[in-house]
Amino acid sequence: MAMTTRAIVQTGVRALELRELPVPDVDHESALLRVEACGICGSDAEQYVGTIPVQYPVVPGHEPLGVIERIGDRAARRWGVDVGDRVAVEAPIPCGHCAACRTGRYNVCRGRGGGLFGHGYVPLSRPPGIWGAYADFMHLDAFSIVHRMRPDVPAATAVMFNPLGAGFRWAVELPATGPGDVVLVLGPGQRGLASVIAARAAGADTIIVTGLARDTAKLALARELGADHTIDVEHEDARVRVRELTGGHGADVVVEVSANSPVPVAEALHYAAFGARIVLAGVKGFKAVPEFVSDLIVVKELHLLGAFGVTSPSYQAAIRLIESGRVPVERMHTHDFALEDAEHAVRLLAGEIPGEQSIHSCLVPSLRPR
Numbered sequence: 001m002a003m004t005t006r007a008i009v010q011t012g013v014r015a016l017e018l019r020e021l022p023v024p025d026v027d028h029e030s031a032l033l034r035v036e037a038c039g040i041c042g043s044d045a046e047q048y049v050g051t052i053p054v055q056y057p058v059v060p061g062h063e064p065l066g067v068i069e070r071i072g073d074r075a076a077r078r079w080g081v082d083v084g085d086r087v088a089v090e091a092p093i094p095c096g097h098c099a100a101c102r103t104g105r106y107n108v109c110r111g112r113g114g115g116l117f118g119h120g121y122v123p124l125s126r127p128p129g130i131w132g133a134y135a136d137f138m139h140l141d142a143f144s145i146v147h148r149m150r151p152d153v154p155a156a157t158a159v160m161f162n163p164l165g166a167g168f169r170w171a172v173e174l175p176a177t178g179p180g181d182v183v184l185v186l187g188p189g190q191r192g193l194a195s196v197i198a199a200r201a202a203g204a205d206t207i208i209v210t211g212l213a214r215d216t217a218k219l220a221l222a223r224e225l226g227a228d229h230t231i232d233v234e235h236e237d238a239r240v241r242v243r244e245l246t247g248g249h250g251a252d253v254v255v256e257v258s259a260n261s262p263v264p265v266a267e268a269l270h271y272a273a274f275g276a277r278i279v280l281a282g283v284k285g286f287k288a289v290p291e292f293v294s295d296l297i298v299v300k301e302l303h304l305l306g307a308f309g310v311t312s313p314s315y316q317a318a319i320r321l322i323e324s325g326r327v328p329v330e331r332m333h334t335h336d337f338a339l340e341d342a343e344h345a346v347r348l349l350a351g352e353i354p355g356e357q358s359i360h361s362c363l364v365p366s367l368r369p370r
């Protein structure tokens with residue numbers, strides 16, 4: 001009998017349904033992943049509400065962790081993994097040939113056509129259909145990128161390779177953060193907290209995190225994970241506080257990872273020290289930034305860096321840190337959800353469930369519904 005998998009299928013804006021889909025055989029170049037966990041991030045919420053353009057129907061889920069169930073002989077040789085190995089899978093499935101890929105920016109590759117091509121974004125109509133990780137099984141393409149992960153790390157912790165990888169790329173790799181740097185993180189969500197962990201691991205001197213009044217618990221966690229100071233921007237004058245905390249110097253690195261509001265982007269210029277690097281990674285639904293004083297970039301010689309996704313070196317750094325057990329990254333993990341609860345999980349992350357808050361959550365296909 002042909003094998004099938006349960007999968008959550010997005011059929012439109014705010015429309016998810018559980019389906020049973022066929023699992024094809026693997027060829028020489030591909031593999032089948034048994035999904036252990038799939039992390040949920042802000043992009044899932046944007047995909048759910050239709051801000052990220054994807055073709056429907058589609059199986060979402062771009063932060064997969066799992067075990068190789070079947071693998072083609074050539075894929076096994078090229079990736080250096082075999083049946084039974086645990087792997088973390090990167091979201092993009094690059095073409096390997098386009099200008100972006102050739103210049104080392106495979107994370108923005110559009111060479112496979114149809115916009116974003118990656119796990120969680122390729123429609124069901126493109127064989128074999130099961131491209132996303134909101135499922136028991138997911139297809140691994142010849143160009144999928146996998147990283148080995150030690151099997152003894154709990155799945156909910158191991159799957160944090162994704163936010164932590166973002167922390168390393170956005171707060172360390174892109175702004176070249178090192179010892180002596182004052183790092184200011186705007187936004188205490190999972191990416192902000194991951195930025196704190198990464199900046200601390202990179203030897204940053206002072207780490208400051210900003211948040212809103214409702215973020216009290218997240219700011220406390222930021223301090224636990226390595227932040228020296230936190231600022232509630234609704235009750236404190238953040239510009240004054242940053243000046244005070246840095247002896248008038250300002251931040252050498254500003255990492256903007258807040259969601260939706262463009263206000264922190266304009267504020268970042270005020271917090272920055274001369275010659276500072278400002279990394280913009282939080283998306284704002286393509287809204288313009290009011291009160292953006294570009295002269296501050298000129299007179300302070302600031303460097304503005306855009307960050308879209310994560311690349312292999314930062315995933316490697318994240319995986320090594322997770323496997324080392326040196327940092328209690330699992331403190332960020334708040335929820336495991338069954339596949340059936342995918343919609344609740346995404347809406348909770350988007351802040352749409354009154355009275356409940358999540359930081360890092362994941363879908364665990366082997367869990368039964370709540």
Ligand SMILES: [Zn+2]
Nearest residue numbers: 041043062063
């Ligand atoms: Zn994500």
Ligand SMILES: [Zn+2]
Nearest residue numbers: 098101109111
């Ligand atoms: Zn490409």
